Structures are given as structure tokens and as C-alpha cells.
Amino acid sequence: MSRLRVGVVGTGFIAGRHLAALAGFDDVEVVAVADAVPARAEEAAARSGARPHPDGIALLETEELDAVWLCVPPFAHGPLEAAAIARGLPFFVEKPLGPDLATAEAIGAEVAAAGLTTAVGYHWRHLGLVHRAQELLRDRPVQLVTGAWLDRTPGAPWWSRRAASGGQVVEQTTHLFDLARLLAGEVDTVAAVERAAPEGDVPAASTTLLTFASGAVGSISSARVLGRRHSVGLELVTEGLAVQVTERGLADHELRVSGADGEETTGSAEDPIAVEDREFLDVLLGAAPGVRVPYAEGLRSHILACAADRAGREGRPVRLGG
């Protein structure tokens, strides 16, 4: 049976995780890799047995592919997705969908019009622990959501520039906003406060207040001033039960359930990157009906994160559109 031929644009940290995951599947072959830095493209290509390209557009124009993974910095989104759509090429795209709303909304419209198969890298949704959390909360309306992403400032120079990365809320904490939508429903309004940093214009810290359509309320905070990742997670409170999901690493998660009978903690070393990649491949193969996070769904979380960021910048509440 012939293998699916895929390309990967980008060779940074998350691209490396996807390459490693894809290498573990025997029904897919990474045939092409692209990076603006030739040495990085060549090194990743050599490791994968793929052809190197100096940029994603060149890769898309010259390769015969069944799908492409887009793992580029936030500011590089737009032209690659458009090129993939023009070719009718299914794509897996990493969050954030862009540094702001405009690019992502435009691409979202094109994806919808083309009816293209897509997936977004909100990998928490692929964790067994998160599915367990969903089950626990199924008939118990969430009343309060509290979350925090307390971390160091990533080293990439573009990250600290809000225009390039979207800022911490859009680039990182978006995972917690996505999880909050999954477990507590859609958000009506956000308000935010932020504290400027001495270097870069991404805030040192910020807190977003959320009011959910269900009546639930929440608070999701972000900080980038610590020496290393300190705490990343979301807690949901409902009548008689508290459920918390935390991430210490991409393959290191924990679910803590506190109820009338006491507290139970479950750890997981599951690799959600491999799970989401497998899901996308299965959809391409016709072996699965759909992905958990198609572009349109990922876009809703991106819209929420962008609204939270804007609320902080502008200093006033933002209503999410209907």
C-alpha cells in the first residue's frame, strides 16, 4: 500500500515533535521539509529522508503531496494556508492561527468555501485525561473556571514582539482558552488587565476575566517573568466537584479530581502530538469521519484569545460576536 506523502513547513520545536510523531507511522512519508534557514531545512530533511526547500511556498509549488503540516511562527501565517487551499491540499496548522484576527478570519473563510480538510494543533483536546474531564463534567454545569500559564519568556526574538507573535495570550495561553471553551462552553464577554514588561511589548503578566454564555465565570492569567515553566493548567469548579488539568510538558499531563470522596490524581505520559497527527492521517485515509479541531473550530478559540488580548490592550471589556 502506498504511503501518504506529506510536507512539513518549519523546523522549530513543535515541527520537530510532529516530525518525530510522523516518523513513527508506517503509512506516511515525510517527503519534503521547508525552512527559511537553509541549514535547518537541510538538517531536518536529512533526518527525515526528505527533500529540503528554502520556503513553504516553494515546497507547495514543487511537491506532490497528500497533506502539509504548517509549523511556522505566528507572523508567517496566511500565504502558506492560501497556497495550500489553492491546491486543494489538506493542511494541519499549528496554533496560533496568526498574530491577530485578520489573517485567520480570511483563511477561515477560504477553508470553508473550499470545503477543505484541515486540523489545528490544539493538542490538549486529544488527551485521554481531557476526555475524562469532559465525562465528569457532562451533566454538571461548570460554575467557575480558573487557569494560569506561568512561564518564562521563550527565546525566539519574535516572541516578545506583540505584532509578530500575538503576545503570550494569543500564542500560548490560547490552549487554556480552547480548553475552557471545550469544558465550559462559549464565552460572551472578556475583560482584562495587563502589566507591561521592560523588554518587548508583550505584557509581563495579564489576567482575563471571562463571562460564559452559560452563566459561568472565569479567570485565566498569563505571566512570562519566571525562570522556567512554573504552572500551566485549568481548573473547573462545579457543584461538589473540582476538576483540574495541568501540563508539565508536551507528554506530561495530570488530571486532579476533587469530590466528596476525596482527591484523585492521574498522570499521563501520552503524546497528544502523535494522537492529533494520527487522527488527521486517519481522516485523510477515510478511516475516521472528522477531526476534533478543524480550522473553523480552532478559529473560535483564536477569536477568544484575540479578544482577551485586545481587552487588555484597550483597557475595556470586549463582547464576543454572536
Added chain:
Amino acid sequence: MTTRIGLVGAGFIAGRHLDALTSIEGVTVAGIADPRADRAEVLAARAGAAAYAHWADLLDVERLDALWVCVPPHAHGEVETAAVERRLPLFVEKPLATDLATAEALADRIDATGLLTAVGYHWRYLDTLEMARELLAGAPARMVLGTWLDRAPRVDWWARQDGSGGQTVEQATHLFDVARVLVGEVEGGWATGSRSPDGPGDILDVCTAALRFESGAVGSFSTSCLLPRAHRIGVELVAPGLGLWLTEHRLVVTDADGERTIDRDVDPFEAEDRAFVAAVRGEGHDVRTPYREALRTHRLAVAVATAAADGGTVQL
């Protein structure tokens, strides 16, 4: 010479103070007043004190050097006023009242007399809080996250807005006080809350606030009384290269050297009572929260609770 103390209220917190006071040398708890005669008598028996049904009788009959007011939030006001009229040094449990006006009127009365007062924000006596303050002196907090996820106390007044002032005013006030000590004054922000029809009483079940501090720091404070037991109660502070998690029992420090936990070495209830007794005796000056200072914390808690009721801005 003994220091004679009167206790108004014979509920849970009065019992804590009784234990602390009876362990201090030279202190006699002379009388305990509570409209529930059985409770007054139980505590009085423990202390060798006289039991009274009404605090007015306690004040009239007993010669006292100081009064501890441990009444439910809705019952503050009259007893403090009577104590101020008698120039009787006052230890008042938080919250100062269910509302702001009662507390403001009392603060004015107290200031007019120069009366010695203290309020039960006992976290201020934690040695671990002092450690946190020292660590933050080198790396000022950029963010504070206060959390009080608990069950609703089983006393009948707690879940009623007119009984307690709600969870923010009655409980989370401790978190605001700690934040004021460690991060500074709040200038504004937003708060929102909600309650379900099945929730206890008529208070908000959950409340959350996003606040701006004058220092530029930001804060998030979240409360819930929906859980079966005390689940998470504490203050997280985020500073450059430093993470702190402070609870009533320990401080967890995370910095370049890794993570370490320091258990408290002080019983803060005992410490605050000792400090006030010493002040009453003229022997000490370690009252950390006089009434006027406590009013600032109470004002913040009330402002957050008021904003949360309508889902609006916190006005200070």
C-alpha cells in the same frame, strides 16, 4: 496584675480566641456573651468565665480591660459602639460588617477617641508571610492570584447576603488583605459572579475579579463555596524569577534554586491575640491591623463584591 477580657460571641472563631487567650499568662477571660445560652455556657466553663445572654450585661457587670468581638458579620455595630463609648480596647473579628457604612461609621468613632483596636486579619502574623515580603523586596510582584475554593460553612447566617456579606466579604477578605500587604493598593478592575438556583442561600456561588494595583501589578481573585471541603485557599505571587504560593500553613518558594516548602512556625491566632494583649498592657506595639487599616481591606472586598453582583467595574 491580670488583664481581664470579655468575649462577645461564642461560636467557632470565639472558641479559637478563647484557646489562644487562656494560654497567655496573666490573662483572665472574665465573661462570655452569646444569645445562645448553651454556647456561652460551654465556652464559659472552659475558661472559668461568667456566661451572659447579652453583651450589654457583660459590659455592665464585668470590669474589663479589653473586648473581643466575635459576632456574625451582620451583628457588628452596636457592640463596638458601646465599647468605644466605654473606651474599652477592641479586638474585632473580620469582616468588619456585611456592608461598608457600618464599618466607616465605627472607624470615625474610633479615630475620634484614639481607642486601641485590632482586627482579626491573622495571616499578617504568619512568619511565612514575612518571608514572602522579604523575598518580594528583591523582586516585586507582577501578578497575584488569590484563590478561595471551599465549602459553605454550616452556620445559618453564612449563605445569606444579609448575614455574611457573601463569600468575598466574609472569607476572601483575607486574600485581599495579604495582597495589600505584599503587592500594595488596588486602583480598579472588574469583577463578576454567578449563582445557580440550587446554590446555598442567596449569595453568589462563585466570584472572580481582575484587578489593577497602583504598583502596576495585576491580580486575579476567585472564590467558590460549592465544594465539599476546603480545596484551595491561598495566594500565588509571580515576580521576576520568583514564584510564591502562600497558604495559612506554609509557603512554597520556586526560584533559580528549585522549589522548597517552608511550614509556618507561628500560630497566627495566638500571635495576634498576644500582640493585642501586649498592646492593651502598654507593653508592645505589634498591632498589625488596627481598625482604620482593616477598613481599607474591607472597602476593597466590598467594592469587589458589589461589582460582582452586577458584573461590572470595581470602584474604590
